[in-house]
Amino acid sequence: MKEFIKTENVYFTYDENEDSDEYALKGVTLTIGKGEFVAVVGHNGCGKSTLAKHLNSLYLPTTGEITVDGINTKDDDRLFEIRKKVGLVLQNPDNQIVAGVVEDDVAFGCENLGVQPEEIRDRVDKALKAVGMYDYRRHSPDKLSGGQKQRIAIAGIIAMEPECIVLDEPTAMLDPQGRDEVIRTIIDLNRNMGITIILITHYMEEAVLADRVIVMDSGNVLTEGKPRDVFSKVELLKKHRLDVPQATELAHKLKGCGYELPECVLNEDECADAIEKLLKNH
Amino acid sequence: MVREITLGQFMPGDSVLHKLQARTKILLLIALIVFIFLCKNFVSLLLISLFSIAVILMTKISFMKYLKSLRVILFIVILTGIFNLFYGTGEIIWQWWELRITTGGVCNALFVIVRIALLMMVSAVLTYTTSPNDLTDAIERLLKPLTIFHIKVHEIAMMMTIALRFIPVLLEETDKIMNAQKARGADMESGSIFHRVRSLVPVLIPLFVSSFRRANDLAMAMECRCYNGGKGRTKMKISKFRLCDLAAALISAIVFTGVILCNVYFPIIF
Numbered sequence: 001m002k003e004f005i006k007t008e009n010v011y012f013t014y015d016e017n018e019d020s021d022e023y024a025l026k027g028v029t030l031t032i033g034k035g036e037f038v039a040v041v042g043h044n045g046c047g048k049s050t051l052a053k054h055l056n057s058l059y060l061p062t063t064g065e066i067t068v069d070g071i072n073t074k075d076d077d078r079l080f081e082i083r084k085k086v087g088l089v090l091q092n093p094d095n096q097i098v099a100g101v102v103e104d105d106v107a108f109g110c111e112n113l114g115v116q117p118e119e120i121r122d123r124v125d126k127a128l129k130a131v132g133m134y135d136y137r138r139h140s141p142d143k144l145s146g147g148q149k150q151r152i153a154i155a156g157i158i159a160m161e162p163e164c165i166v167l168d169e170p171t172a173m174l175d176p177q178g179r180d181e182v183i184r185t186i187i188d189l190n191r192n193m194g195i196t197i198i199l200i201t202h203y204m205e206e207a208v209l210a211d212r213v214i215v216m217d218s219g220n221v222l223t224e225g226k227p228r229d230v231f232s233k234v235e236l237l238k239k240h241r242l243d244v245p246q247a248t249e250l251a252h253k254l255k256g257c258g259y260e261l262p263e264c265v266l267n268e269d270e271c272a273d274a275i276e277k278l279l280k281n282h
Numbered sequence: 283m284v285r286e287i288t289l290g291q292f293m294p295g296d297s298v299l300h301k302l303q304a305r306t307k308i309l310l311l312i313a314l315i316v317f318i319f320l321c322k323n324f325v326s327l328l329l330i331s332l333f334s335i336a337v338i339l340m341t342k343i344s345f346m347k348y349l350k351s352l353r354v355i356l357f358i359v360i361l362t363g364i365f366n367l368f369y370g371t372g373e374i375i376w377q378w379w380e381l382r383i384t385t386g387g388v389c390n391a392l393f394v395i396v397r398i399a400l401l402m403m404v405s406a407v408l409t410y411t412t413s414p415n416d417l418t419d420a421i422e423r424l425l426k427p428l429t430i431f432h433i434k435v436h437e438i439a440m441m442m443t444i445a446l447r448f449i450p451v452l453l454e455e456t457d458k459i460m461n462a463q464k465a466r467g468a469d470m471e472s473g474s475i476f477h478r479v480r481s482l483v484p485v486l487i488p489l490f491v492s493s494f495r496r497a498n499d500l501a502m503a504m505e506c507r508c509y510n511g512g513k514g515r516t517k518m519k520i521s522k523f524r525l526c527d528l529a530a531a532l533i534s535a536i537v538f539t540g541v542i543l544c545n546v547y548f549p550i551i552f
Contacts (some may be wrong), residue, residue, distance in 0.1 A: 021479055080508045083507075083508050084288060087506060095499035097447065098444065098504060101413075109507035112507055112508040117516060117517060156507060229410060
């Protein structure tokens with residue numbers, strides 16, 4: 001897999017004072033491949049949102065380097081090139097919608113890039129269809145549900161034809177149904193349009209769906225790997241005040257009581273299957 | 283409770299007035315208002331009133347809605363009407379002490395009342411038939427020539443767009459904060475005015491803080507989408523003048539000429 005984003009020993013502090021020791025990021029080194037679906041998890045204040053804002057050069061590393069498709073994020077002349085490649089969706093859907101009509105908002109990014117009107121129309125329609133909000137194109141955003149608004153925000157990024165979308169807790173303020181809509185949209189974009197997805201979340205059930213999970217703790221990467229490998233380290237995650245999916249935890253506890261269960265179950269279905277097998281064998 | 287306040291009184295529809303360009307409507311509205319004040323006798327005033335009422339009826343919005351728009355200024359209309367009764371010269375109709383109502387005064391009062399009422403109603407035509415977004419867009423394009431005086435027209439239009447977008451959001455938030463404060467025992471509906479104003483402070487402070495947070499988020503979201511001011515920006519929707527805009531301009535021009543002719547050929551009484 002071709003590497004797309006690379007962070008090398010990134011340190012970042014919000015404090016302007018050079019001698020401050022309070023770093024939000026402490027030597028983060030990561031590579032993210034093109035077309036990958038990566039989930040970043042960690043408890044509040046572990047630096048995952050700070051990292052997200054580094055990936056399209058909203059924040060610049062205090063020390064260390066970040067490259068996006070070979071471009072250093074500190075390169076001021078190529079700032080828009082980076083932001084065009086890496087789109088960022090924020091937590092609160094209300095605060096990132098600019099215009100009072102859905103399609104106007106989706107067009108906002110393209111308009112900024114100076115795309116020709118006919119092409120904007122084309123891209124906006126495609127983006128709205130990709131998130132399944134085409135029928136709402138003439139609506140006002142404040143009449144929509146949270147999940148719908150978040151999909152509009154995603155469409156606004158897709159219309160700019162990015163190669164990668166970073167989503168900073170896009171489902172944190174949504175109800176279960178809205179969360180489901182957004183996650184399905186994200187997976188669809190990754191599978192069908194080949195867009196690299198970096199999903200920052202604190203719902204472990206969402207992280208399970210990714211190709212790779214990165215666990216962050218106090219400004220650094222704690223562990224990373226395939227969801228199955230990461231969530232099998234239940235003790236390690238618990239020690240760092242992190243959750244595992246409920247099904248995984250249940251299976252882990254049952255195993256602790258001496259029942260024979262597979263190494264790591266990730267979702268309800270796997271868990272149910274495993275328990276069913278166990279009961280039949282009894 | 284707060285949410286019920288309607289802003290921007292746009293009423294969607296498919297009348298001719300809805301189809302006209304916002305720019306056409308703004309320019310013709312300004313012209314119409316000027317001509318309402320240029321009327322110098324009852325004939326021309328009648329002509330322009332009939333024209334205005336025709337326009338109002340063409341919007342296919344109930345006439346009651348327009349009358350309601352007058353309710354806000356009813357007091358001012360009546361007050362100016364009464365004052366005008368006592369000004370003016372001519373034959374005295376009624377007199378008490380120093381106060382006298384003259385024929386001229388009655389004419390004045392009638393003129394003033396009709397003018398203000400027309401002014402309000404034709405302005406309502408613009409706000410009722412044009413969506414706020416079209417309106418800001420039209421203002422941006424009409425003010426474009428001002429950029430040569432280094433007035434940041436695009437920025438002003440952007441601010442208006444964002445303000446319109448966030449009014450409902452902030453109203454909803456106000457509602458939530460008020461409920462939260464009420465749940466903690468805040469009393470906002472009784473006591474003296476002074477007391478009630480003071481009880482709004484705990485609502486306004488959180489609202490203020492949260493709007494700054496929102497502004498920060500929005501700025502970040504706009505930066506993510508490569509916003510860099512008006513330079514090099516394109517637009518998805520380019521509104522062009524169409525045949526109906528030309529027709530509207532022509533019809534208005536004929537009426538306005540009629541007003542001038544009436545002013546010339548009939549005695550000027552005002």
